[in-house]
Amino acid sequence: MWFKHLHLYRLHDAPSLTADELLAALDEQAFRPLGESEAKRLGWQAPAGQGGSRRLHELQGQRLLTVARQERLLPASVVREAVESRAAEREAAEGRPLRRPEKQALKEQVYEEFLPRAFVRTQRIDLWWDTRNALIGVNASSRARAEDALDLLRQTLGSLKVTPLATKVTPTRAMTEWLSQPSARPAGLELGDQVELKSTTGDDSVLRGRQVDLDGDDIQTALDSGRQATRLAFTIQDAVSLVLHDDLALKSLRFADAVLDEAAENETGDDPELRLETDFLLMTQVLARSIEQLIDWLGGEASPAAPTP
Template structure:
């Protein structure tokens, strides 16, 4: 249940739906298995898997939804190889070169023929909706995948106005400052052992893992103008993560004390109770940590703040 990545969004004008109405809306957009000629499909599924009977879990204003995505994997190289064979055969049989449009038509035909026989890959993506803070977080490493899940939620609700969470201080600027000036670091913030440094010019990106981020080598790189685009951080007693320059939070690891608290909770061997217990403890830790992070980054920036002046 414990999330590994977060793409964060601010919800504006949140639709007022009670759990029963939202469950019905999710049911209307429930996942259905891929048809033979479909390339991909997305829909809502049970967060608790086979043990679950509902698509929505809501506890103390925290909502958990899970999308299931299926897609057929048809490598371009397979289509290309089949196309080459058929083009060669036709050109030999007809004694002429096929036109470009004929090749494109043949390629589409091959794709349609091979697609039903392609392997199917399934992926679950969890979404956390904090109704108290009007915050949505999607548990995926991909911004594109997060936006896809938001599109599904928008279709489910009829409308959904969200914007990526943004702060007054750009994450890259704050991370570079924290890295170069220990005195600037908030009291509860600790540096990890991973960083990505970008140069202003064309010198590329430098990535370092399992290093002392306060070392002279790192400080010299900062003095030469490099800026931190990713930085491993930890909030004492809560969690560790890698902050990205787009405010994505990745490689989440929760503190052992929090995991122990969850494992000691009495769930009666009920998978749904276990899921909800873990989810509630996780969201409490995440909500507190996100609020701290926003403060450390100078407060939240509204869409109006980012708009160009007239």
């Protein structure tokens, strides 16, 4: 249940739906497997997986929803090779080069023919809706996957006005300052051992370090040369460690042993839904405090741009 990554969004004019009303809407967009001619499909599934039956869990204003994203994997190189082979055969048989519309039609034919035989990949995307703080967090490895989940929620609700969470001080500026000026680091922040530094001199070079001393001479020399931090690993209040990205994405989340021990102490037996709810509530409590602290360290929340309806 414990999130690995988190993309954060501010919710504007949140729809006033009861849990039952939201659940009914989710059921209408329930996941179903791909048809043979479909390349991608998204739908809502039970967060507890096969051991659960409910598509929504709500506890103390915290909602958990799960998207199942299924797609067929058809490499472009496979399609291209088949198109080139068939085009060459037709050109030889007809004694003329194929026109662009003919090649495009051939490409569509190959794609439709190969698609039903392509491998199918299914991914899970968890969505945390904090109704108390009008915040949505998506547990996804990329911003594109997070947007997929938001698009499905928007389709489910009819409207969803959200903007990526933004702060008055950019993560890049703050992370660079924390690295270059130890005295500027806020209390409760403990540096980790990962960093990404990008050049500001126009060559776009990137320096990445893992398991390195972030207060070491090599890092300081790179900063003195004008590089800026675009990723930085640190721990917030001894509760959760993460890698902060320049777009405010929280990656590689790891919860402290004390938090996981508390979850183990609250173990609720073999009921998968009850166990999920126990972990989810504890996790969101830790995340809500940590996000609030992080926003404060970054100068507070910035005024959002116009939300997407």
